[in-house]
Amino acid sequence: MTATLDRPAHHAAQRTGNLTGTWQLVRLALRRDRVILPLWILLLSFTPAGSAGAYDQLYPNPAEREMLSATLGANPSVAVVYGPAFDLSTAGGFTAWRMGSFLAVFIGLMAVFTVTRHTRAEEDTGRLELLSAGVLGRYAALTAAIVVSGGTSLIVGFAQAGSLVGTGLPAAGSWAFGLSTAAAGLVFTAVAAVAVQVAEYSRTANGIGATVLGAAFLLRAVGDSTTDVTWLSWLSPVGWAQQIRPYAGERWWVLALPVVLTLVLAAVAYSLLPRRDLGTGILPPRPGPSAAASSLSSPLALAWRLHRGALIGWTVGMAVVGATFGSIANGIGGIVGASEQTRQMFEKLGGSSGIIDAFLATMTGMFGMVTAIYGVQAVLRMRSEETAVRAEPLLATRVSRLRWTLSHLTFALLGPVFVTAVAGFAMGAGHGLRVGDLWGTVADVFGGTLVQLPAIWVVIGVAMVLFGVLPKYTILAWAVAIGCVLLTLFGPILGLSEAFLNISPFSHIPKVPGGDVTAPPLLWLSAIAAVALVAGLAAFRRRDVG
Incomplete structure (x- = not known):
């Protein structure tokens, strides 16, 4: 037959x-x-x-x-x-x-x-x-x-x-x-x-x-x-x-x-x-061992095994980019004079004070927006595990949904911390070695990359909400991340209203180095991210898997 x-x-x-x-x-x-x-x-x-x-x-x-x-x-x-x-x-x-x-x-x-x-x-x-x-x-x-x-x-x-x-x-x-x-x-x-x-x-x-x-x-x-x-x-x-x-x-x-x-x-x-x-x-797959290692005895260990390749790749890539941009930042001082009109032009491109600081602030902002894409990728890994029917057998054991989800969110939330920290250190070191002030410059640029984290977490929170509430449309998290990048980069040059620009969480991040850091925007963004994450977790616990 x-x-x-x-x-x-x-x-x-x-x-x-x-x-x-x-x-x-x-x-x-x-x-x-x-x-x-x-x-x-x-x-x-x-x-x-x-x-x-x-x-x-x-x-x-x-x-x-x-x-x-x-x-x-x-x-x-x-x-x-x-x-x-x-x-x-x-x-x-x-x-x-x-x-x-x-x-x-x-x-x-x-x-x-x-x-x-x-x-x-x-x-x-x-x-x-x-x-x-x-x-x-x-x-x-x-x-x-x-x-x-x-x-x-x-x-x-x-x-x-x-x-x-x-x-x-x-x-x-x-x-x-x-x-x-x-x-x-x-x-x-x-x-x-x-x-x-x-x-x-x-x-x-x-x-x-x-x-x-x-x-x-x-x-x-x-x-x-x-x-x-x-x-x-x-x-x-x-x-x-x-x-x-x-x-x-x-x-x-x-x-x-x-x-x-x-x-x-x-x-x-x-x-x-x-x-x-x-x-x-x-490329032939690398054969695995006949038995799982004892280090894979927890959901967090499995999540590390699944996320480590992407995390290492992102870290190395951002380190190279940060070192490259940091090594040429000093050339920004070659701009004609220090006229107020010139400074205003750089402010339109993302800086706030000082020509070199404006360039570094623009780059730290870009690092934050790019790293948000890694965070979305980490969240979507949960959806890929779910659709590939690898999550359901695991959840049929004593592993709870909350424990499984938090194991992946650990890398979605803390991975950007590590990636931005490495990128900031590399760019600060590249610039500091050129100007002869290594640790002072590293501290300034390092802080500029870390203040991006609340905005990154907001994007990750939105992705988590989509995963929990609308799993079939989780891919829209990419549109959210890219939309925030486009709005932040091109919104001011398009003359969009302040209310429209404020949709992007990156519009609320202080421009560092060179700008003043105020706590309220960072706290509000962190609170919004926390609410979104909790809402996504609660929705996932109630919906069907798959």
Whole structure:
């Protein structure tokens, strides 16, 4: 009977080819992501148009625009964060400089998460194996994920171009800007396609994709901040997005670089796919011991085993980034004079007093926002354990739901403490060694990173509420984290109201070093985080597992 049923399916798959079922999987992916993808599109598509519209209000006369180009645009330390400024005398050129690099990073994150969610994560849960038992082509799942991720990237790029043209900016520069963002999304779609073939688990694939994205941003930052190794920027897909030079004499030929890299990586992914079994990766798994170690006798020990790889990876990555930015912070003093107008410009970029302090405060704020993503990842690990039916057998023992949840929350809440502390120490040490005041600088920067923790915990608390109340929509925690980052980075430049900016917890964090630390905002944020965590825990104790 089994042979009778299997043979028609096998022959049908042979007749229709390896892409059988691709369109059905695309529809399924769009249905599953009917909330998260529109949020990504809205957040990434229309933010640049708001920045372009606010440019005339921020810099209304030619004198201020000329000073903007002479100060911020010419300073290599600012280029670390925002990239090279090719033309700050126009709204389009300012928007491309202020947002191009960050939008390339965010759309890269979207691409990595989307491809992994609909390929490797489906294999982890066993759903893809069930679908493959029917008439489903070998390459259908990968192709569907690439279509969804790549299509979303193109929609974002076209929407950016259309909205920028709608603000009155030149069409050529607007299309160059939109296509540069879309090209970055396509590249990291292909990067994720390779990662899901190499890795055996979805979290590892996400880690590989995020590592490549972080390395691309770091290459661009180092290349743009020095005259000795500017060629490093040309090794980065994030750097390519800016080297297209929207609104500054567009270089259309640069678009060929991400297109070629996308095709090459996609070809690699398709060539690797038939070389592995379903549910496995190209890299062979390390065989475990025949019996569990005594150190795994508690939920906390198991949680450490599950979280340690991500925690170590985040710590090392943030340490490298912190040391890099700290070592070049002293160059910020090369800005012309110490005029009040120059200081006001840096305040708009996130600082509060002192040019170098403003740069360091901006970087500590970015460390906090990035580390919040790690916290969300740690919370979502509980959901992945639940959907993979690994949590339910554990909870069937004497382990209570509260004990199991708190074991994971220990790393979600304390992991950011360790990551931000290491990042702050590395950046403070890098700057302190340059200026000859190691421990004083380390103390200042270290404090600037630690004050970010209440805001990070608020984001983690929201993720916990989603896990406890709306488990099927826990993925929206990513939208919350990314939304807070975008609102904090771009909200002031868009001229948004104070009430709207206050939605992001990072808007309430004091700018340290250089600013005054006041306890009430930190206490209020900590209280909100505590309430959210308790509400999430209470909701999880009452709902069904799975």
